[in-house]
Amino acid sequence: MTNHKRRTSLKDLAQELGVSIATVSRALRNSPEIGMEMQEKVKALAKKLNYRPNPFAQSLRKEAPRVIGVVVPNLVTHYYAAVLDGIEDEARKAGYSVISANTHEDSEAEVRAIDNFISLHVEGIIACLSQNTTDYSHFEEIAQMGIPLVFFGRTCLQDRFSSVMANGDVAAQEATQHLIDTGSRRIAFIGGPNHLDMVRRRKHGYLEALRENKIPIDRNLVICEKIDYDWAYEATKKLLDNHADAILAFNDIITFAAFSAIKDKGLRIPDDVALIGFTDDVHASYVTPRMSAIEDQSHEMGIESCKLLLKNINGDTKIYKKIVPQKLVIRDTSAKR
Incomplete structure (x- = not known):
């Protein structure tokens, strides 16, 4: 029976060496911020573990379209579909394409989605937490790497990332x-x-x-x-x-x-x-x-989330908190006769 082993990721290299993903990424790009000894260690391990940068990600860095990643907990609901639609509308106007990942309300799937987006070298990420996410280390890692990220709906680490929420x-x-x-x-x-x-x-x-x-x-x-x-x-x-x-x-x-x-x-x-x-x-x-x-106003929430992300991508590092108001619509289920 064939043993299907997953591809080695930047995270695998980082864990093996006991350093951050950011250090590994910079070492592989010959960044002067990383010493020669560490660069050699990273490259040797990458060769040993048959690490290969994603060719799709490489092509994205060289050619249009530019890409942002979106992480949602449950894409089949109207709310998240409408938010994604708003993000895509705003991204398209700025010349970006959108890749989405559905976590199915699972924190481990959320971690994998973030890791995949890092490997794809997306220019920024928009995310809504899954319901069982209580460990935010994968988002802290995003902050350390300097990758633009905006939360919508369900948020965390509000002192480090911009967010778009309802009232x-x-x-x-x-x-x-x-x-x-x-x-x-x-x-x-x-x-x-x-x-x-x-x-x-x-x-x-x-x-x-x-x-x-x-x-x-x-x-x-x-x-x-x-x-x-x-x-x-x-x-x-x-x-x-x-x-x-x-x-x-x-x-x-x-x-x-x-x-x-x-x-x-x-x-x-x-x-x-x-x-x-x-x-x-x-x-x-x-x-x-x-x-x-x-x-x-879920479509509007998507638009505002994308606007904040694009600000961050373009160098604005201020932390924003945007409120998109909800509206109470009275129909037939609430007023007793």
């Missing part, structure tokens, strides 16, 4: 206030992992609305664990058993899991249980009853 805290507070104003009192929140800044911001807005209206916070009505349809469906059933009369859902996957669980329980939306989700207008408009939703 999820403000939007969640406005949505929760609407639920209170239209008769709901036992309002629940279903979110993803608590370590994600996006989850924390949205939960904060929900809690602020409860506090401002002097509604006691019931911990049994707040469930934050992961972004998964089956999990969210079961979480919704628990909330209904705890007599939730309204639910604010973190994203489209959780929103439609909650929608299904409420209906499968034989309950009426919104009369028995009101529902507002962070989702897009396409899906929200095509269910019955039509979904009240907090909608992202």
Whole structure:
């Protein structure tokens, strides 16, 4: 049976020598920043391990088009597809092509995607964290290498990288206030992992609305664990058993899991249980009853992310924090009769 061994990467050389990827990269390019002894060590190991620079990457450095890489957690959702569309539109105007990598919400896939983009010598990277990423060392390595990077949506290391985010805290507070104003009192929140800044911001807005209206916070009505349809469906059933009369859902996957669980329980939306989700207008408009939703300007978020990356590529090293507002669209699932 043939043994398929993967190609040696810059990261492999760096780990073998106990140095950074940046050191290896510079040594292979005969950079004067790297001493001759280290250059010789790197080149000898590269020869021994049959390291070969990616010919595709080499051609990109010599010829058009120039390329940026985009890392997303779940490309099949409308949100990430629309963000990517915005990035591509803006990149195209500046003469860049876009390569995307879908991590499927897996941190190891995210690390591999970043490593591949480094090997391809993309000119910059736009990224959104996978839901189980808690180790940011691969992004710290990007900073050390001086590769331009911008985060959107779910971010980290905000003191080192520019970011584009929505005002999820403000939007969640406005949505929760609407639920209170239209008769709901036992309002629940279903979110993803608590370590994600996006989850924390949205939960904060929900809690602020409860506090401002002097509604006691019931911990049994707040469930934050992961972004998964089956999990969210079961979480919704628990909330209904705890007599939730309204639910604010973190994203489209959780929103439609909650929608299904409420209906499968034989309950009426919104009369028995009101529902507002962070989702897009396409899906929200095509269910019955039509979904009240907090909608992202996802295409605009892609455009703004690309603009910040291009600034960085062109030498602007300032750290920017751009907010793209969300909008609450009231339809049929949120106001009790």
